[in-house]
Amino acid sequence: MLRIRKAPMLAGALLILVFPWIASRIPAISHYPDLMVFAGVYALITIGLSLLMGYAGQISLGHAAFFGIGAYVSGVLTTQFDVNAWLGMLLGAVAAAAVAVAIGAPSLKLRGHYLAMATLAFGIIINIVFREEARWTGGPDGMVGISGLSVFGYAFDTAGKYYYLVWAIVAAVFLFTVNLIQSPTGRALRAIHASEAASAAMGIPIARYKVIVFTFSAVLAALAGSLYAHYMNFINPATFDLFFSIKLIIMIALGGMHSIWGAIIGAILVAFLSLEWLHYFEEFEIVVYGAILLLVTIFLPEGLAGAPAKLMARMRR
């Protein structure tokens, strides 16, 4: 958990790099880069959540709100105030950070189920704001006409181009987070997870660390939201509802909460399951979804990232 080896990272980067080329050769999966854009957007959120939940041990059932704040700040600023898209993205992140500090400071004093309820309530309140402030957000119908992204005249106007943009950002965030985990800050976070009393006795400012991680994860979620808005060119409140917060938890749980790799695996898996694979089950889709989740929770409590180690341990026995 502490050491994150370089070889898998290189292999992962290479795979991401060549994936669109492979997909383009096989007609059945030629649209997969499009799905991978969503997977990358989810991965940005789950990296932050994995840090918050897996490493620092704080639960959040309201991260869809930060995803939504990023998307709506980008959407409203670019369509109604002609703000530059990248500036809008930055302001979205700033807004999410401000909200995260305001809500995080009092919330993160709560423990266990109380924290779960507080974040849940926060997520629902923000979603209601998206629905009700129709003047700005377009209400339940959402808002259309959000522009695409471009840099120095180069437009990221296809799924293929956007794929590289999103995954480059994911890679940068991943590297940053890996370094963070292996720094004294990372050790402090794990200490808080293990025992708040002990880490306080060691002189770790618990409250400050919790709020910092919460804010970092909120900023990542907002960034993901802006990327989502500029890719879809359309957003509506249903995308950022409670069910999406739950879906984020599902990603983390499927991938494995205690590993940063789990965040990426879970995000990719849930993107493909919910956007494509589960549709084969038609009306049983939601039941199969629940069943997969339950089976993983029962049989692979460490998530898929923990599966290889488990398999090795079994084979040695």
Place this chain on the structure above:
Amino acid sequence: MESFPFVNQLLQFLVTGLTVGAIYAMVAIGFNIIYNVTEIINLAQGEFVMLGGLLMVSTHVSLGLPLLLAFPVTVLGVTLVGILLDRLAIRPIRKPSVMTLIIATVAASIIIKGLAMIIWGKSPYDLPAFSGRTPIDIGGVIIQPQYLWVVGFLVAVAVGLTLFFNRTILGKAMGACADNPDAARLVGINVRHMVLLSFALSAAIGAVAGLTLTPIALMDYDRGAMLAIKGFGAAILGGLGSFPGAILGGLILGLIESLSAGMLDSGYKDAYALIILLAVLFIRPSGILGNLEVSRFKRF
């Protein structure tokens, strides 16, 4: 009374708020029963309410069973689902933590909701009110007879549970598991049976909440999640594990919702209730009647 339309309106909101609050209180009591024995928050609690309503529609309306027969059949049916939930989703988990248990109960609720959608479809169902729909007019305030049934069932559940936990060996054994499962095991209490019983009891109460709610607000497969959140909120507001807290929390949430929908802005009614909930948590981190000292000894 016609000279005081504002007072009448206010009283009307109070009446509907207390009715809705009574439903939330019953859901919150269901949360507490399981929490007290296992420290698990069963997020599938709302699905019990949904199943209670829809199963009652099937037995009472579709099969035409009389009310007095459809009622126990429905409650037993949902109780069975509660037992299955414990056996199939909770007990198999070997290393429980807040996260795994939350995910397991969310997964179970997704499965139950999906199956309900396949069985009953997506449209909402109505149920005849237990004693008709002729409103009772008390000085200009309209009370539906069904409102009285809802509040009556809450009182019955509260009295019944108080007697059960204070006067019966079984109830005291469950209370012992809540206080200290290891010590309970040492004196020969089968903790597993008590956990199973807590799920059964909580499912039964959820079913009662659902089948009394349906004649007022209809019922469809998708209602469980929101009811679970309101019930969870009520339980947290009152203080997790406290039964008087659950009733207080439920009634407060119901009143805030009804008053804010009527007097402020109906689109924000859920938000007002949750903002009050957050405010209370920030001031009293263990809820109104919860005990911070006790909550420190809890695992989750």
